[in-house]
Amino acid sequence: MLSSKTQYACLALMQLTREYDSGQPVRACRIAEQHGIPQTFLVQIMHELKRAGLVSSTRGANGGYQLRTAPQELSLAELVELFEPLDTPEACAAAESPLAPVVLELCCELQQTLRERLASTTLADLVERACLPSAPMWYI
Template identity: 35%
Template sequence: MKVSAKADYAVRAAAELAAAQPTGALVRAEKIATAQGIPQRFLENILSDLRHAGLVQSQRGAEGGHRLNRPAEEVSVADIIRAVDGPLAAVRGERPESVTYDGPAEPLQRVWIAVRKNLRDVVEQVTLADLATGALPEGVNALADDPEAWTTR
């Protein structure tokens, strides 16, 4: 599984918006770009994708900026990834349930479906509020604490 640069930047930008949510303040794109080291032009495209997905509101003008459209507790990392990259798992650009194989490779479809399920189990339970507060769900911490998770095989 690879996380695109766009998805990584989008989650980081959304975490910045989540951190500002309790104050209700609008956050300017320049501030997000600087805080997270995201190229501003790229960030503008990401914010547009998040706006089209209904996850972010924007306000123009001198007092303008961006804010989350829903409480951070209701927005998962999966929601952000889907908004900018589409489905969480794809095989040759198709959903795993759409691909078929013949012969000894026939069970491979089930492998891809299992991979997607495990990915969902993590990114659907982590919310932007979790990121903003630094309090990840216990199950995610347990997975990350496993030394095998840190190997690059």
């Protein structure tokens, strides 16, 4: 349902969420490597996120990206609508059909449910659901 671009942006922001408390910027190359994202594509995505005010960047050897907002306050709706505007369906493919209004109504209901779900889910929620430890665990 979500484009690769949106999914990659979500993964990148989840990584920034995991490292939010450190206060240190995260390099794009590290995010790309850890999550299998093409680095040139990730850099483009990060620039879009920066223009939208979701992340800030620091240049230099110790530079990288950081969230501008606490992960508990950043909903997935903000992210998804940046890359995939959730427009309300305006017409049904078979508009001439007397049954078309029911299909259109269903489409509108689905869009509303999606909007509500995205608005009620934060980056912090996603990271919590992932249950990934911050450091690698070694089992013997």
